[in-house]
Amino acid sequence: MKYQLAGLLVYDNEDGSITLCNAAESESQMLTCTAQTILNLLIAHHGIVVERETFLQQVWDDRGLRGSSNSLNQYISILRKMFAALAPEHIFIVTVPKVGFMLSGDISIVPLDAPAPSAPSSTVIEETVPNANAHLGESASRKAARRRLNWLYSALTLIVIGCCLTAFVWKNHSQQTELYPLDTIESCPVYTLSPLADVFRERAKKLVRQIKDEGAFNCLPHSNFYVHIQDPVLYGDQGRLVLAQCSQFRGQASACQTLYFYEW
Numbered sequence: 001m002k003y004q005l006a007g008l009l010v011y012d013n014e015d016g017s018i019t020l021c022n023a024a025e026s027e028s029q030m031l032t033c034t035a036q037t038i039l040n041l042l043i044a045h046h047g048i049v050v051e052r053e054t055f056l057q058q059v060w061d062d063r064g065l066r067g068s069s070n071s072l073n074q075y076i077s078i079l080r081k082m083f084a085a086l087a088p089e090h091i092f093i094v095t096v097p098k099v100g101f102m103l104s105g106d107i108s109i110v111p112l113d114a115p116a117p118s119a120p121s122s123t124v125i126e127e128t129v130p131n132a133n134a135h136l137g138e139s140a141s142r143k144a145a146r147r148r149l150n151w152l153y154s155a156l157t158l159i160v161i162g163c164c165l166t167a168f169v170w171k172n173h174s175q176q177t178e179l180y181p182l183d184t185i186e187s188c189p190v191y192t193l194s195p196l197a198d199v200f201r202e203r204a205k206k207l208v209r210q211i212k213d214e215g216a217f218n219c220l221p222h223s224n225f226y227v228h229i230q231d232p233v234l235y236g237d238q239g240r241l242v243l244a245q246c247s248q249f250r251g252q253a254s255a256c257q258t259l260y261f262y263e264w
Helices: 033-044 052-063 069-086 118-137 140-174 198-214
Strands: 002-005 009-012 017-020 093-096 100-103 109-111 180-185 188-192 223-229 241-249 252-261
Touching (some): 033 052, 033 069, 069 093, 069 198, 180 198, 198 241
Parallel strands (some): 188 223
Antiparallel strands (some): 002 109, 180 188, 223 241, 241 252
């Protein structure tokens, strides 16, 4: 679904892109998955305060991630800076002290590719608000049990990521999927498997250079590096980073060595 925000921006909640109206797609700013989830929640509750506990529950806990009030503040700050750069005359996100945040009611939101009239969308919003209230009304013990399950799922997910990164890189090459240049380690290029917004690229470069300074590995002939960084790491919080070095054979990744960095 695409939305027009304040009559100036087009936001695609499927790929997380934000573009000035009538601007080329190449000029889009890309949100990370977590920032995208926060903005989707603000849009779903347009003009209504979303409590901090709701953000932490639906953005982090329900996705098997660990969130904090500090993490939320950093993501909100990044969203504000991005909006200010694109539409400086508008205030998009409003802080309600000791409660939470909301998308300003003064900002117009117009669905651009809704398959049906606007009436059904009101039903969706009305259903979303009770769900948020239901989360807030759950008992503490039930939330604790769900958090334990989420941590288990998160650990299993990280194991799968570590085991499958080599296969994923090879698949990207075999299907000629676009890779995104980030930096170089000596003469070897470093790629990410998904695009990074401009505000995150320098942070990602510093992390890669730090890994190179601390690690016992070098650029090998005919090899590339591939990096996957969890969203919290880009915001200066704790998270996981995976760096793989892959030898190239006939333009495709063949043998890879994967390095894991936990609790950055």
